[in-house]
Amino acid sequence: xxxxxxxxxxxxxxxxxxxxxxxxxxxxxxxxxxxxxxxxxxxxxxxxxxxxxxxxxxxxxxxxxxxxxxxxxxxxxxxxxxxxxxxxxxxxxxxxxxxxxxxxxxxxxxxxxxxxxxxxxxxxxxxxxxxxxxxxxxxxxxxxxxxxxxxxxxxxxxxxxxxxxxxxxxxxxxxxxxxxxxxxxxxxxxxxxxxxxxxxxxxxxxxxxxxxxxxxxxxxxxxxxxxxxxxxxxxxxxxxxxxxxxxxxxxxxxxxxxxxxxxxxxxxxxxxxxxx
Amino acid sequence: xxxxxxxxxxxxxxxxxxxxxxxxxxxxxxxxxxxxxxxxxxxxxxxxxxxxxxxxxxxxxxxxxxxxxxxxxxxxxxxxxxxxxxxxxxxxxxxxxxxxxxxxxxxxxxxxxxxxxxxxxxxxxxxxxxxxxxxxxxxxxxxxxxxxxxxxxxxxxxxxxxxxxxxxxxxxxxxxxxxxxxxxxxxxxxxxxxxxxxxxxxxxxxxxxxxxxxxxxxxxxxxxxxxxxxxxxxxxxxxxxxxxxxxxxxxxxxxxxxxxxxxxxxxxxxxxxxxxxxxxxxxxxxxxxxxxxxxxxxxxxxxxxxxxxxxxxxxxxxxxxxxxxxxxxxxxxxxxxxxxxxxxxxxxxxxxxxxxxxxxxxxxxxxxxxxxxxxxxxxxxxxxxxxxxxxxxxxxxxxxxxxxxxxxxxxxxxxxxxxxxxxxx
Numbered sequence: 001x002x003x004x005x006x007x008x009x010x011x012x013x014x015x016x017x018x019x020x021x022x023x024x025x026x027x028x029x030x031x032x033x034x035x036x037x038x039x040x041x042x043x044x045x046x047x048x049x050x051x052x053x054x055x056x057x058x059x060x061x062x063x064x065x066x067x068x069x070x071x072x073x074x075x076x077x078x079x080x081x082x083x084x085x086x087x088x089x090x091x092x093x094x095x096x097x098x099x100x101x102x103x104x105x106x107x108x109x110x111x112x113x114x115x116x117x118x119x120x121x122x123x124x125x126x127x128x129x130x131x132x133x134x135x136x137x138x139x140x141x142x143x144x145x146x147x148x149x150x151x152x153x154x155x156x157x158x159x160x161x162x163x164x165x166x167x168x169x170x171x172x173x174x175x176x177x178x179x180x181x182x183x184x185x186x187x188x189x190x191x192x193x194x195x196x197x198x199x200x201x202x203x204x205x206x207x208x209x210x211x212x213x214x215x216x217x218x219x220x221x222x223x224x225x226x227x228x229x230x231x232x233x234x235x236x237x238x239x240x241x242x243x244x245x246x247x248x249x250x251x252x253x254x255x256x257x258x259x260x261x262x263x264x265x266x267x268x269x270x271x272x273x274x275x276x
Numbered sequence: 277x278x279x280x281x282x283x284x285x286x287x288x289x290x291x292x293x294x295x296x297x298x299x300x301x302x303x304x305x306x307x308x309x310x311x312x313x314x315x316x317x318x319x320x321x322x323x324x325x326x327x328x329x330x331x332x333x334x335x336x337x338x339x340x341x342x343x344x345x346x347x348x349x350x351x352x353x354x355x356x357x358x359x360x361x362x363x364x365x366x367x368x369x370x371x372x373x374x375x376x377x378x379x380x381x382x383x384x385x386x387x388x389x390x391x392x393x394x395x396x397x398x399x400x401x402x403x404x405x406x407x408x409x410x411x412x413x414x415x416x417x418x419x420x421x422x423x424x425x426x427x428x429x430x431x432x433x434x435x436x437x438x439x440x441x442x443x444x445x446x447x448x449x450x451x452x453x454x455x456x457x458x459x460x461x462x463x464x465x466x467x468x469x470x471x472x473x474x475x476x477x478x479x480x481x482x483x484x485x486x487x488x489x490x491x492x493x494x495x496x497x498x499x500x501x502x503x504x505x506x507x508x509x510x511x512x513x514x515x516x517x518x519x520x521x522x523x524x525x526x527x528x529x530x531x532x533x534x535x536x537x538x539x540x541x542x543x544x545x546x547x548x549x550x551x552x553x554x555x556x557x558x559x560x561x562x563x564x565x566x567x568x569x570x571x572x573x574x575x576x577x578x579x580x581x582x583x584x585x586x587x588x589x590x591x592x593x594x595x596x597x598x599x600x601x602x603x604x605x606x607x608x609x610x611x612x613x614x615x616x617x618x619x620x621x622x623x624x625x626x627x628x629x630x631x632x633x634x635x636x637x638x639x640x641x642x643x644x645x646x647x648x649x650x651x652x653x654x655x656x657x658x659x660x661x662x663x664x665x666x667x668x669x670x671x672x673x674x675x676x677x678x679x680x681x682x683x684x685x686x687x688x689x690x691x692x693x694x695x696x697x698x699x700x701x
Contacts, residue, residue, distance in 0.1 A: 116374035
């Protein structure tokens with residue numbers, strides 16, 4: 001046993017070895033995510049099809065309502081279902097991540113009050129679970145592209161970058177709401193509402209280009225606007241254009257949320273075991 | 277290089293209790309917070325206007341779950357922690373395993389800590405036994421390759437080979453617990469913290485668990501064991517801490533700590549109970565009237581029985597030592613069914629003398645019950661009387677046997693009948 005192994009517990013000292021611990025417990029992170037994925041569709045009849053059914057049905061409704069009835073324009077010559085689905089993908093990821101993360105600490109209360117590990121692992125692995133669903137529903141996008149004989153441009157290679165952006169955009173608010181939910185259970189009722197509301201506030205069923213020019217910058221305060229626009233820009237290619245000032249603003253909001261999320265989570269984390 | 281595994285200095289933890297304490301509220305609604313803050317603001321404003329000092333949250337009360345605790349644990353040592361409910365044992369374990377932070381003080385841990393505050397933490401009912409071994413291992417801080425290496429041993433220890441791929445929700449509770457403890461028993465951390473987990477499983481499995489923990493200690497790792505099971509603590513821990521209301525009241529050899537723990541029990545010479553509603557015979561009062569400790573121990577006991585019916589049964593008096601191990605039973609009727617006791621309607625006081633061999637110095641307890649022998653218990657005093665045996669040395673001795681020596685409760689007389697021929701070398 002080397003002396004470097006000595007661990008000191010003092011009030012307020014947890015800060016110092018927190019990030020090192022996070023690295024040390026990385027295996028637990030995989031295992032928790034794996035557990036949630038493994039358990040997610042146990043004892044369901046159609047299993048993983050649920051991950052496909054939800055976005056497809058929502059997309060169908062949006063295509064009918066926004067595309068056929070309201071006759072909103074698409075971006076360039078992309079088919080409307082493709083436009084909706086390219087927006088639906090990151091939104092679905094965001095929504096699943098948010099509700100998954102916010103309930104994760106309460107769902108794992110027995111773990112939190114009995115074993116030590118960096119608590120950040122729990123909501124983050126919930127976001128990873130949402131990411132697995134995202135990858136599964138991505139298959140539908142490929143099917144849609146094949147159906148419409150739509151060939152993406154070279155920009156599709158940038159997709160991983162936007163996936164990371166979507167991940168960070170989900171993680172920030174996810175962490176914050178998770179911590180708040182432990183303290184104020186009001187958020188259990190607020191989150192489903194936010195998710196439902198946000199579906200219409202974000203450009204999921206329509207292209208953000210229909211937003212009047214003067215409002216577009218303000219509209220980009222919603223971080224999902226930047227993420228969805230980015231997804232459409234790389235997936236639809238061609239005519240789809242990105243509104244750069246708005247995109248930069250959205251990215252800034254994502255970073256801000258991420259910082260606030262981590263900061264607030266770390267601040268409240270110490271009292272989790274006493275609060276749960 | 278020191279051989280100290282854990283050093284605890286002046287460790288304290290306070291919880292804020294009271295209506296205003298934020299920390300004490302497990303379930304806070306935003307509405308409550310707003311109204312409370314409004315109330316606090318109002319009070320603060322009033323205080324400022326009237327020129328008084330502002331008292332933050334005057335409904336807040338501080339509760340010290342742990343106060344100024346100091347101790348050290350060497351490597352390879354098994355330390356027992358005992359104390360009544362609410363004496364701070366769990367808080368201490370929670371701080372050592374880093375689940376909560378202390379309010380004051382400092383802990384040095386020399387090595388990785390594995391804490392078993394509960395058996396099967398994080399087991400998921402839907403997953404199979406195999407999957408749960410990996411899951412639980414990861415939660416307790418084992419690396420995947422550590423689990424891989426010991427997988428077969430864990431399965432053999434738990435004895436669940438046949439059910440490895442069955443979801444654990446289909447396990448019997450015994451299998452579940454065995455599997456959970458098996459994972460824990462194979463942890464390789466340098467410090468092991470165990471809370472009352474031995475209360476589960478059958479006697480054979482408990483023995484196995486104790487064996488596993490002994491092996492851990494012999495490997496030079498430190499073990500902290502919290503238990504209410506005093507015989508286990510006595511058998512297993514050389515040294516023992518006694519916590520009382522958040523303070524460390526005894527730190528030393530286990531028998532001494534256990535004796536000190538037993539001493540905190542209230543000594544009392546009588547207890548009273550309410551009659552039962554079914555009208556059967558009830559022991560309404562049990563009293564030790566007189567205690568004589570010489571070469572034999574004589575206890576004069578008065579049992580008051582109230583009954584609305586007639587019943588022929590047995591009266592039994594049980595004596596146990598301080599850790600609760602039974603010493604013996606005295607009865608009318610248990611061993612001789614032709615001499616049962618007849619309880620008549622009304623109240624009667626049965627006075628009897630128990631004659632015990634010479635007892636070691638220490639505390640003992642006495643309880644009474646009325647039974648239909650080998651059929652059922654009609655009434656039993658749930659609590660017991662506690663009496664103190666404090667014998668004088670025999671004529672030919674200068675010391676008395678102490679119960680804390682762990683040699684058992686009886687001082688057995690010895691007389692040399694003859695000595696074999698002495699052959700000088």
